[in-house]
Amino acid sequence: MSPAKLNSLFAIFGLLTAAPLFSQQLNSNFARDPAQPIDQQYSDQIHKYTTDPSFLSPLVDYLPGSKTVPTPAKVLGDVSGAPDMLPYAEDVYKYFRLLESTSPRVKVFTIGHSEEGREMIAAAIADPELLAGVKANDARLAKLSDPRAINLDDTAARQLVDQSYPVYYITGTIHSPETGAPTALMELAYRLAVDNAPYIKFIRSHMIVLITPVVEVDGRDRMVDLYKWHKAHPNEKYPHLLYWGHYVAHDNNRDAMGMTLNLTRNVLDTYIGWHAQVLHDLHESVPFLYDNTVGDGPYNAWVDPTLADEWAELGWNNVAQMQSLGMPGVFTHGDFDTWSPGYLMFLAGMHNGISRLYETFGNGGADTEKRILEPEEYSRTWYRQNPPLPIVNWSQRDNNNYEESALLTTISYFSQNTHHFLENYYLKSKRSVQKPTLEGPAAYVIPADPADANRQIELLKVMKRQHVEVQQLSEAATSTLPPAKRGDKPTQETFPAGSLVIRMDQPYSRVADALLDHEFWAPDDPQKHPYDDTGWSFSHLFNLKVVRVVDPAILQSNMALLDNASTLAGKVSGAGSVLAIANTGQVSLLPLVYKLTGKDGTLKGSGIQIAEKDFDADSKHYPAGSLLITGTEYSQITPMLHDLSLDAARLAAAPSVPTRPATAPRVALMHTWLSTETEGWWRYAFDTAGVPYDYISTQTAAAEPDLRAKYDVIVFAPVGFAGTESNIDGIPMWNNAMPWQKSDLTPNLGRIDSTPDIRPGLGYDGIAHLKQFITNGGLLITCEDTAQFAIDTGLAPGVSVASRGDARVVGTILNTVFVARDNPVAFGYGPGVPVISANGMAFNISNTLGGRSGRTLMDPYAERPTGRGSVDDSDVPTGRKIVDAEPLVKQQPWEAKKLNEEEMRNNLFLIPTELRPDVILRFAEGKSLLLDGLLDKASSIAEHAVVVDAHLGQGNVLLFGNNPVYRGETVGTYAMVFNAILNYQHLAHEPAVAAPAPDKH
């Protein structure tokens, strides 16, 4: 429907508000073909399963009949959205392939596989003439998407637009408990292929609709298992879905930056491979349909303004169309801010297309339920004049009706405006290529630096997955850089040959710009509830030097496309017998040790030593923590170094530096049965890097008295802000046992880990076993909520969580300073490392246990009482002698309070010197703390400890206030965890660089 038509419709509609149902009859835009028979039985079932007539629209209140093309009922046994029924992905695919075999308007493709090997598909639907011309059409779209191919010639673009038809890509059920999309998309595909309604015929003949009915296919099959278990045990409670995907759950929709997951890569490759204009992702949460396309501010600062206009155009149009159909509870403005580019749909937003997302109302399965809404859900507000009903009997069919009606109306609008959207597509692509001469920058330069090469390669892998071109300088280039601060003078920097250049005159410059630039979220931004992380700069998170170059002269430098980033590292120089590998914070030093010495070590008999101090050899500097390897066959180790992107030098003799042998620590990753998402990112990182581990649960730890006999390191990655009591108690035992196991009923459960009952937690036995593990020399690595757990259960004496006061941190990248640079955790790092902080968690350190750890953080002499003298003088009481006070010792915010004789006398809770916690990393001071995102009122956390090593018996507990292994984005901090594992026996108390003042005076 054109905007003009819509306006006239509003005019009519305004007169008829008293009888909204008439408007459905008036709306002829979506009239069906009276000559086409309907499938009466199927249509009857649609009505039967729809719980209220207003939850149905004339677009979906019937199903056209076909003599040749089977309806979804053929595979499902009932209609789409029927109660009590969820199809497996394989059944959904079976139907799409049935459509393909019976309709010339449907083509089905494999688009890749999941981590667990399950297939992902896409179906293209259009008239056979369009499908037959797909290749030629795609060649035209490719030119619009990369206007360099037509020299940015608008006339040529105009011709291409005239000849081309667009591609609208719809993706379903990325979030596995949001179960409605697959059946809605099955039926939508049938309608698009079969219905002869004029508006559908128009869609088919003007555009290609591309559908991936199941995005998270591993999780879908587990969700169906779970639902089947629930239906087989009608009077019992059933578990919430764990392991939505192989690694992560809800965060699979935060992967559009790092692109770590197969589903993200498969969807982007499909979107780009088809040169689609829209990526429209289906979700379920709020009632009844939130088209969050418009969302709320702040909008991402790197999107083209045309995209923001398209969001408004499509979003408000969609609401108006649904309104004209009389369907309540549809809105588009709302609390989703459009700042972070991490959502799956944002793959389109960052690649010159249009990102869209629906939240419809789902019941987390196919049960029909009475749903009771919250006031903020059913209240009327300016952008939701027709809000959802406060209490509703809601069915999966209702959900499917909303999904299909909204999609059909919006696709119909799109089909009538294809020229407009293709022009915009070209315009956005053109402006991406023109970025250096429009708003800039000209390029990002990553200076050649062997110390950074390993992490540079990790960043280039991301760029490659994002389809960003990377060039390499073939000779040095000098650029003028803008002043670091306002008022300073510009500077010049010369980048050596071999430096990497990400040119901004390429079609996907936008995503590189958004990932490598820095972000600032104003503390007084009207948006007070950021939807997700406020900072994400990959330059910082990969701990790399990345220079934003505005000077367009850089684009004239001699450079060539870098196809294979792995050439940046993996070189072996020299000819001696000792192989030296500098520790520079690589992600693959620890994996190399496992490859050489682990269970399946191929080079047994070789010796690996870890240098305990810095040294120089063959005029190269090696930081502490570097590896020295002897007794290897170089022909065997060289390919390994290449695979792991590690440079090495062969030294003539062992350098004179104290060393200790490296072993392959036995690692367990311990998860809860509460949630497996945040730890999933750790599993992902360990698997990808090549760090072997046993995957155990808190129940395993509860049952295993001698954990130390099995493991050297236990990693208790974050649960996702679970309270300590939840980690101990698990899920309440009031109800029935809830198995997570493979069975005939649930063939997809219990493969990653299994238990006959997910309810029990770690329990007090588990805590005792962990305590024994640590005191016997093990290392427990904790982070965020599990660091809190370690503190609460007495595993980290002398450590407490610092009050955040009124500090505001929301997924912010913060600056830090290493306090103990000689601690092995800090090996390979410079003075500090950027960290991402979820909410500003930091630690206080004390030399005592319990309540006697008061702190004096302010300068004790900063304030004086009223009395004699000037502000700098001491007061002098009169009429008695003067006794000097005990000097107050100021300590830094990251340090423990220094105790005087009075405080230590007969103090049963004084921690012995060698067992006092060591601060490894602290936040920077307030004015230099913020790197990216939102930071407000930082004083309560500034300079506080953020990584601490606590000591218990012979062992250690490492506590991270930041999450060093997060969403595949924090490559710069992985090495802190890997260093800790490799050096787990050597974290014990050592004097810090700046020796603390003695406790006695």
Ligand SMILES: [Zn+2]
């Ligand atoms: Zn969702």
